[in-house]
Amino acid sequence: MAALMEPHFEALTKGLGGGFGGNLTVVDKVPADMLHLIDPHWYQYPPMNPLWHSILGAWMVILGLISTIGNGCVLLIFTTTKNLRTPSNLFIVNLAFSDFLMMATMSPPMVVNCYYETWHFGPRMCEVYAMLGSLFGCTSIWTMTMIAFDRYNVIVKGLSAKPLTNGGAVLRIAAIWGNALVWTLLPMFGWNRYVPEGNMTACGTDYLSKDLKSRSYIMVYSFFVYTSPLLLIIYSYYYILQAVSAHEKNMREQAKKMNVASLRSSESQQTSAECRLAKVALMTISLWFMAWTPYLIINFAGIFSLAQISPLATIWGSLFAKANAVYNPIIYGISHPKYRQALFKMFPCLTCNDEQYNDNQSAVSGTTAVSDEKA
Numbered sequence: 001m002a003a004l005m006e007p008h009f010e011a012l013t014k015g016l017g018g019g020f021g022g023n024l025t026v027v028d029k030v031p032a033d034m035l036h037l038i039d040p041h042w043y044q045y046p047p048m049n050p051l052w053h054s055i056l057g058a059w060m061v062i063l064g065l066i067s068t069i070g071n072g073c074v075l076l077i078f079t080t081t082k083n084l085r086t087p088s089n090l091f092i093v094n095l096a097f098s099d100f101l102m103m104a105t106m107s108p109p110m111v112v113n114c115y116y117e118t119w120h121f122g123p124r125m126c127e128v129y130a131m132l133g134s135l136f137g138c139t140s141i142w143t144m145t146m147i148a149f150d151r152y153n154v155i156v157k158g159l160s161a162k163p164l165t166n167g168g169a170v171l172r173i174a175a176i177w178g179n180a181l182v183w184t185l186l187p188m189f190g191w192n193r194y195v196p197e198g199n200m201t202a203c204g205t206d207y208l209s210k211d212l213k214s215r216s217y218i219m220v221y222s223f224f225v226y227t228s229p230l231l232l233i234i235y236s237y238y239y240i241l242q243a244v245s246a247h248e249k250n251m252r253e254q255a256k257k258m259n260v261a262s263l264r265s266s267e268s269q270q271t272s273a274e275c276r277l278a279k280v281a282l283m284t285i286s287l288w289f290m291a292w293t294p295y296l297i298i299n300f301a302g303i304f305s306l307a308q309i310s311p312l313a314t315i316w317g318s319l320f321a322k323a324n325a326v327y328n329p330i331i332y333g334i335s336h337p338k339y340r341q342a343l344f345k346m347f348p349c350l351t352c353n354d355e356q357y358n359d360n361q362s363a364v365s366g367t368t369a370v371s372d373e374k375a
Contacts, residue, residue: 026311029118030200037123037195039208045311048199050117056201056315057114063322064107070329071100073343081342088150090169094176095143099325102136105129106322113201130194130203131184133321137292138180138225140324144285145229146172152236156243183221192217198311202318204295207302208309215303226296230289237282283331291324 026045027038074096078084109129113120121129153161187193187205192214195206205221206214295317301307 026198026200029116030196031118031120031122034119034123034126034196037126037193039195039206041208041309042198042200042311045198047117048311048315052199052312052315053114053117053201056199056318057111059319060107060110060114060322063326064103064111067103067107067325067329068100070326071096071103074329074339075100077339077342077346080346081338084338084342087164087166087169088147088154090166090173091143091147091150094173095140095147095328098136098139098143099328102133102140103322103325105132105136110202110318110322118200119196119203126196126203127188127194130205131188133202133204134184135180137321137324138183139176141225141229141288141292142176142179143173144288145232146176148233148236148282148285151240156239183225186217192221197318198309198314199318200311202314205299207299210303218299218303222296222299226292233285287327287331288324291320291322291327294320 024047025043026047027035027042028047030038075093078089078093078096106129109121109125119126150164153164190213193206193209194203196202197204205218207218209215298309298313298317302309
């Protein structure tokens with residue numbers, strides 16, 4: 001019985017793993033004008049099971065709809081609601097803008113390519129597609145780094161901090177876009193290059209070439225766009241958590257001395273709100289890194305030959321990376337009472353109950369709160 005079942009089990013395993021199509025290869029459907037971009041590594045793999053292309057296409061449709069609607073709502077609410085138009089919230093608007101553009105430009109082409117089971121738009125659009133994905137991803141992570149710095153400035157430095165102004169926020173946002181644009185244009189001018197990924201339905205950086213230009217770009221880009229922001233964010237939140245912990249300890253000691261259960265002044269309410277929003281921002285950043293880490297692993301596995309990369313593995317990189325564009329509007333929509341209040345006011349059909357949100361409980365930034373009080 002085992003001998004009879006073995007061929008069927010082998011065929012099933014091969015099908016689930018991506019192999020499909022006998023002696024054909026994953027490159028066979030690639031148009032002739034794209035072949036010069038295909039690394040010889042991919043010629044050893046048979047075509048992927050069409051089911052994987054269907055799953056990826058369906059997933060991209062879902063992500064695209066959720067992201068464009070969610071980030072579109074964030075942009076609409078934060079730009080049209082007066083008490084949300086603050087310097088700190090400009091970073092949230094920029095984050096939603098970059099995520100919106102990511103899925104608006106990434107999702108439709110990939111859905112079409114999944115239908116054709118290969119890249120369908122030619123070599124130039126392959127470069128543009130990969131460049132835009134890198135541009136918006138880099139912009140998102142550095143925007144979240146600026147959000148962490150803003151929290152650090154308000155919570156750790158407190159009253160001694162220099163208040164963030166609209167001009168200062170706009171200048172930082174311009175620097176973020178300029179930095180991202182430089183890094184993502186470099187492969188267009190010869191430092192590395194943009195090529196089709198193993199599943200042939202998306203494009204990204206060349207992590208299989210072993211020449212110095214390709215390897216050096218991957219390593220330097222990873223440091224400035226992945227490692228550096230991560231270390232800066234860890235630094236910011238380490239001191240944020242220290243400051244919040246010290247504040248809460250002092251509050252408990254004061255309450256004990258006054259023989260009361262708790263001591264909640266307006267200042268402590270504001271700090272508590274800051275703590276909640278700091279946790280939200282930390283969660284958002286953690287999800288971003290969870291989304292992009294698979295791509296980092298794939299890139300380093302390629303340039304250092306750490307593991308055999310299959311076309312199926314590159315699908316998981318695409319799935320996780322594109323998903324980050326839907327996290328931010330969901331997290332901010334759930335955790336930001338003033339945003340929720342404005343959203344329900346603009347779209348009453350979304351209101352589940354008649355609960356009224358107290359502005360004093362809003363998890364807004366300290367800079368926003370100070371600005372509101374002055375207004």
